[in-house]
Amino acid sequence: MERTGRPRNPKIGDAVLDATIDVLSEVGYARLTIEAVARRAKTTKPSLYRRWPSRQHLVLDALAKRFESDGPAPDTGCVVCDLTGCVTLLTTRCQCMPPDVLASLLADCAEQPDLREKIVTKLVEPPRRAVNEALVRAQTRGELRADLDRALAVDLLGALVHYRALFHHAPDPEAAVTTLLRGMAENYKGHPHTGMTN
Amino acid sequence: MERTGRPRNPKIGDAVLDATIDVLSEVGYARLTIEAVARRAKTTKPSLYRRWPSRQHLVLDALAKRFESDGPAPDTGCVVCDLTGCVTLLTTRCQCMPPDVLASLLADCAEQPDLREKIVTKLVEPPRRAVNEALVRAQTRGELRADLDRALAVDLLGALVHYRALFHHAPDPEAAVTTLLRGMAENYKGHPHTGMTN
Amino acid sequence: MERTGRPRNPKIGDAVLDATIDVLSEVGYARLTIEAVARRAKTTKPSLYRRWPSRQHLVLDALAKRFESDGPAPDTGCVVCDLTGCVTLLTTRCQCMPPDVLASLLADCAEQPDLREKIVTKLVEPPRRAVNEALVRAQTRGELRADLDRALAVDLLGALVHYRALFHHAPDPEAAVTTLLRGMAENYKGHPHTGMTN
Amino acid sequence: MERTGRPRNPKIGDAVLDATIDVLSEVGYARLTIEAVARRAKTTKPSLYRRWPSRQHLVLDALAKRFESDGPAPDTGCVVCDLTGCVTLLTTRCQCMPPDVLASLLADCAEQPDLREKIVTKLVEPPRRAVNEALVRAQTRGELRADLDRALAVDLLGALVHYRALFHHAPDPEAAVTTLLRGMAENYKGHPHTGMTN
DNA sequence: CGATAAGCGAGACGGTACGTCAAGTCTTATA
DNA sequence: TATAAGACTTGACGTACCGTCTCGCTTATCG
Numbered sequence: 001m002e003r004t005g006r007p008r009n010p011k012i013g014d015a016v017l018d019a020t021i022d023v024l025s026e027v028g029y030a031r032l033t034i035e036a037v038a039r040r041a042k043t044t045k046p047s048l049y050r051r052w053p054s055r056q057h058l059v060l061d062a063l064a065k066r067f068e069s070d071g072p073a074p075d076t077g078c079v080v081c082d083l084t085g086c087v088t089l090l091t092t093r094c095q096c097m098p099p100d101v102l103a104s105l106l107a108d109c110a111e112q113p114d115l116r117e118k119i120v121t122k123l124v125e126p127p128r129r130a131v132n133e134a135l136v137r138a139q140t141r142g143e144l145r146a147d148l149d150r151a152l153a154v155d156l157l158g159a160l161v162h163y164r165a166l167f168h169h170a171p172d173p174e175a176a177v178t179t180l181l182r183g184m185a186e187n188y189k190g191h192p193h194t195g196m197t198n
Numbered sequence: 199m200e201r202t203g204r205p206r207n208p209k210i211g212d213a214v215l216d217a218t219i220d221v222l223s224e225v226g227y228a229r230l231t232i233e234a235v236a237r238r239a240k241t242t243k244p245s246l247y248r249r250w251p252s253r254q255h256l257v258l259d260a261l262a263k264r265f266e267s268d269g270p271a272p273d274t275g276c277v278v279c280d281l282t283g284c285v286t287l288l289t290t291r292c293q294c295m296p297p298d299v300l301a302s303l304l305a306d307c308a309e310q311p312d313l314r315e316k317i318v319t320k321l322v323e324p325p326r327r328a329v330n331e332a333l334v335r336a337q338t339r340g341e342l343r344a345d346l347d348r349a350l351a352v353d354l355l356g357a358l359v360h361y362r363a364l365f366h367h368a369p370d371p372e373a374a375v376t377t378l379l380r381g382m383a384e385n386y387k388g389h390p391h392t393g394m395t396n
Numbered sequence: 397m398e399r400t401g402r403p404r405n406p407k408i409g410d411a412v413l414d415a416t417i418d419v420l421s422e423v424g425y426a427r428l429t430i431e432a433v434a435r436r437a438k439t440t441k442p443s444l445y446r447r448w449p450s451r452q453h454l455v456l457d458a459l460a461k462r463f464e465s466d467g468p469a470p471d472t473g474c475v476v477c478d479l480t481g482c483v484t485l486l487t488t489r490c491q492c493m494p495p496d497v498l499a500s501l502l503a504d505c506a507e508q509p510d511l512r513e514k515i516v517t518k519l520v521e522p523p524r525r526a527v528n529e530a531l532v533r534a535q536t537r538g539e540l541r542a543d544l545d546r547a548l549a550v551d552l553l554g555a556l557v558h559y560r561a562l563f564h565h566a567p568d569p570e571a572a573v574t575t576l577l578r579g580m581a582e583n584y585k586g587h588p589h590t591g592m593t594n
Numbered sequence: 595m596e597r598t599g600r601p602r603n604p605k606i607g608d609a610v611l612d613a614t615i616d617v618l619s620e621v622g623y624a625r626l627t628i629e630a631v632a633r634r635a636k637t638t639k640p641s642l643y644r645r646w647p648s649r650q651h652l653v654l655d656a657l658a659k660r661f662e663s664d665g666p667a668p669d670t671g672c673v674v675c676d677l678t679g680c681v682t683l684l685t686t687r688c689q690c691m692p693p694d695v696l697a698s699l700l701a702d703c704a705e706q707p708d709l710r711e712k713i714v715t716k717l718v719e720p721p722r723r724a725v726n727e728a729l730v731r732a733q734t735r736g737e738l739r740a741d742l743d744r745a746l747a748v749d750l751l752g753a754l755v756h757y758r759a760l761f762h763h764a765p766d767p768e769a770a771v772t773t774l775l776r777g778m779a780e781n782y783k784g785h786p787h788t789g790m791t792n
Numbered sequence: 793c794g795a796t797a798a799g800c801g802a803g804a805c806g807g808t809a810c811g812t813c814a815a816g817t818c819t820t821a822t823a
Numbered sequence: 824t825a826t827a828a829g830a831c832t833t834g835a836c837g838t839a840c841c842g843t844c845t846c847g848c849t850t851a852t853c854g
Contacts, residue, residue, distance in 0.1 A: 004820075004821065004822085004827065004828045004829070005819085005820070005821090005827080005828035005829030005830065006818065006819040006820055006828080006829055006830040006831070007819075007820065007829090007830075008829095008830060008831090009830075009831075012830095012831090028305055028306060028308055028309075029228070029302075029305060029306075030227070030228055030302065030305065030306040031306075033808085033809060033810085034809080034810075034811085035808080035809055035810080036809090043831090043832080044831085044832060044833070044834090045809095045810090045811075045812090046811095046812085046813085046830095046831090046832085046833090047830080047831070047832080049811070049812085050830075050831095100301055100304070100305050101305065102364075103298055103301030103302065103305060103364060104227075104228065104301065104302045104305045104306070106298070106364050106365075107226055107227060107228065107298050107299065107301060107302045107364075108226055108227075108228040108229075108302070110226055111226075120365065124365070155358060155361065155362070156354060156357070156358065158361060159354070159357035159358045159360070159361030159362075160353065160354065160357045162357070162360070162361055162364075163353065163356060163357030163360055163361065164353070164357075166301060166304050166305075166360075167304075167318065167322075202796075202797050202798070202851080202852055202853070203796080203797035203798025203799065203850085203851070203852075204797075204798050204799035204800075204849065204850040204851050204852095205798080205799075205850080205851065205852095206798090206799065206800095207799075207800075210799095210800090231839085231840060231841085232840075232841075232842085233839080233840060233841085234840095241800090241801080242800080242801055242802065242803085243840095243841090243842080243843090244800085244801085244802090244842095244843085244844085245799085245800070245801080247842070247843080248798095248799080248800095252842095402823065402824050402825040402826070403824085403825075404824095404825065404826090405825080405826075408826090424701055424702060424704055424705075425624070425698075425701060425702075426623070426624055426698065426701065426702040427702075429813085429814060429815085430814075430815075430816080431813085431814060431815085432814095439826090439827080440826080440827055440828065440829085441814095441815090441816080441817090441829095442816095442817080442818085442825095442826085442827085442828090442829095443825080443826065443827080445816070445817080446825080446826095450816095451815095496697055496700070496701050497701065499694055499697030499698065499701060499760060500623075500624065500697065500698045500701045500702070502694075502760050502761075503622055503623060503624065503694055503695065503697060503698045503760075504622060504623075504624040504625075504698070506622055507622075516761065520761075551754065551757065551758070552750060552753070552754065554757060555750070555753035555754045555756070555757030555758075556749060556750065556753045558753070558756070558757055558760075559749065559752060559753030559756055559757065560749070560753075562697060562700050562701075562756075563700075563714065563718075598801065598802045598803070598846075598847070598848090599801080599802040599803025599804060599845085599846070599847095600802080600803055600804045600805070600844060600845040600846055601803090601804075601845075601846065602803095602804060602805090603804075603805075606804095606805085627834085627835060627836085628835075628836075628837085629834080629835055629836085630835090637805090637806075638805090638806055638807060638808095639835095639836090639837075639838095640804095640805090640806085640807085640837095640838080640839090641804080641805070641806070643837070643838085644803095644804070644805095
């Protein structure tokens with residue numbers, strides 16, 4: 001006796017997640033209301049509350065769905081190109097809606113550790129992992145020194161993107177990457193495509 | 199004449215700003231309500247709306263008041279110490295209340311450029327200026343190269359603090375500063391206090 | 397071939413009717429919900445709607461079942477005893493649950509003549525018929541005059557019981573009957589058991 | 595500090611009470627919703643809940659307002675005319691809306707003694723008092739015997755009206771009164787206007 | 793000094809949204 | 824075909840705040 005009762009209509013869940021992204025884009029996190037989402041998804045509050053216990057859970061899932069459609073990070077064989085792709089992706093994410101829904105969401109979940117962890121797992125870690133893997137590949141190829149502080153690089157790249165998104169001036173992706181790598185001078189051996197050297 | 203009628207009771211404004219900080223600390227930006235602030239300040243909504251046209255303006259002023267009590271940034275004659283002080287201050291600010299009210303506030307003001315600018319002017323620029331001045335002093339003293347990219351350093355330091363605050367793991371101030379400066383290797387000439395060299 | 401497929405479980409119908417009486421007794425007609433009845437009968441809403449098209453029909457059947465278990469009205473050979481029995485029965489019915497479910501039910505069926513008629517036929521007429529028959533027997537026995545206005549007597553007795561039930565003070569059955577009959581003085585020839593005369 | 599704050603707009607209360615009567619007349623007590631009343635009164639639920647704590651209180655006040663506009667019972671110097679007036683009034687009240695809102699209301703207040711008492715005081719007692727006073731006057735004038743059981747007469751008249759209202763056949767007022775008084779034969783000395791005798 | 797203007801607390805105003813409950817219907821898998 | 828289970832749309836529940844307004848009152852400044 002496991003799967004009894006009328007099954008959920010999967011279209012509703014999808015429509016609600018899409019509607020959530022729409023509403024977020026229009027009014028931002030603080031002004032997103034469940035009623036507005038339900039209206040736009042052409043469904044009702046109870047159907048919505050059946051699936052997500054709170055606004056926070058809803059927004060989390062909506063962002064996760066949105067982001068998973070981004071596809072995998074590039075693997076071009078060139079560290080600058082790979083990282084540039086990651087930054088472009090991150091920047092797009094941060095700007096696809098009133099800036100930094102993620103920060104508002106995290107702030108709003110301050111008292112709910114379970115939820116925070118889910119957010120980190122589903123939204124924050126994947127792009128960080130992509131950056132880290134690009135760095136590992138570059139080290140394997142010998143493009144970067146083996147002792148480069150990858151954790152710091154990952155943090156700095158992510159931080160820069162979020163920080164600038166807050167103030168509406170996105171970093172130019174390639175410039176950000178090369179500047180960062182040049183800034184971490186001793187770890188970088190040079191960019192094979194442009195002939196740039198340290 | 200200009201100022202007729204009963205003058206405002208200055209105690210009310212102060213009490214409201216303090217109450218705002220309290221409420222922010224307890225429930226965060228998204229759940230802060232004007233009524234709760236008025237209740238806690240033992241006053242009423244109209245008295246509050248007389249002074250601030252919106253929740254956003256109120257929070258802005260509350261944070262500004264809170265931060266101006268921090269006093270000036272240190273000027274110790276040592277760049278690592280100065281920057282460490284700036285980072286400590288920034289970190290404390292970001293953690294003194296449900297993390298990164300600033301990000302929520304900025305996100306909530308996306309559509310109000312005037313307000314955003316005020317926020318930047320009153321909350322964001324001062325600590326950035328402090329960091330920049332510490333760097334200028336270091337350059338003047340010869341501690342740092344004259345061609346150091348100060349704008350990048352300021353961004354990276356601020357970004358790192360905000361980014362880590364979002365995830366509740368504050369950077370160790372001195373480690374963050376020295377790592378950053380070391381990461382920008384060519385610009386740094388060495389730390390006089392610890393004898394550390396590049 | 398008429399009855400194909402799985403037959404109805406007759407226990408469910410009974411359990412639902414009993415549950416309906418329970419819920420009526422606890423929260424009254426206005427607050428009776430189908431879900432509560434289904435829960436208490438340990439069945440589900442669809443099973444309930446398969447049997448009764450509406451709350452009104454359900455309550456009607458529940459009351460009818462409850463009342464038919466009362467058994468027939470007494471036939472003692474004495475008009476006062478017979479009518480006292482009728483009044484006792486009626487009073488018990490009116491007080492066995494939050495007072496006068498019948499009135500609420502009738503009020504709620506104002507717009508459904510078919511249903512009203514069913515209610516009258518199944519719930520209202522039987523006890524009136526019993527009163528009428530007791531009067532007929534008394535006339536046959538010569539206890540009451542042949543020209544007594546039986547319709548009026550039936551109305552007055554029923555009205556009194558319902559009216560007082562509304563206000564929680566049940567009439568003392570025998571007193572009500574004797575007073576009424578004495579009030580209709582000219583029709584009454586005396587009570588053989590007590591020797592009371594007009 | 596008694597009357598502070600913005601005073602209530604008295605028009606709202608009146609409009610709501612009128613709207614309540616309208617809605618009652620259209621859908622009956624069981625289907626009356628607060629939202630429908632608010633809509634029809636062109637106001638909002640909170641304004642309504644500010645004035646009445648529950649549907650029951652609201653309906654009580656609406657009926658009371660409705661009935662107090664009926665004006666005083668007649669005093670014609672003739673018991674049949676006086677009582678006929680009372681019965682006409684009562685019948686009109688019982689039929690001015692889906693039958694016997696009063697019974698539904700009382701049933702719905704079974705568990706709230708305070709409210710029941712208010713209903714009795716404001717809705718039930720006044721017309722009973724009018725009947726009783728008409729009887730007293732008749733006794734004073736010598737129209738009725740001094741030892742007539744007035745309490746019984748009051749009950750029977752009220753009961754008859756309510757009972758018949760339940761079944762949609764109102765008693766003909768004068769017929770009901772004369773029949774009742776004739777039924778209580780020994781107490782009645784004759785109707786001066788029609789020459790009717792016992 | 794008395795008029796006037798603005799402040800004050802209190803609380804009602806018309807609203808919107810909350811999160812819940814129940815209505816009556818529909819869709820499964822199982823019996 | 825009936826069952827239990829439970830999802831579906833709809834709509835009302837009673838509450839919390841929104842941002843505004845009207846009060847009765849107090850407190851300053853100005854004419």
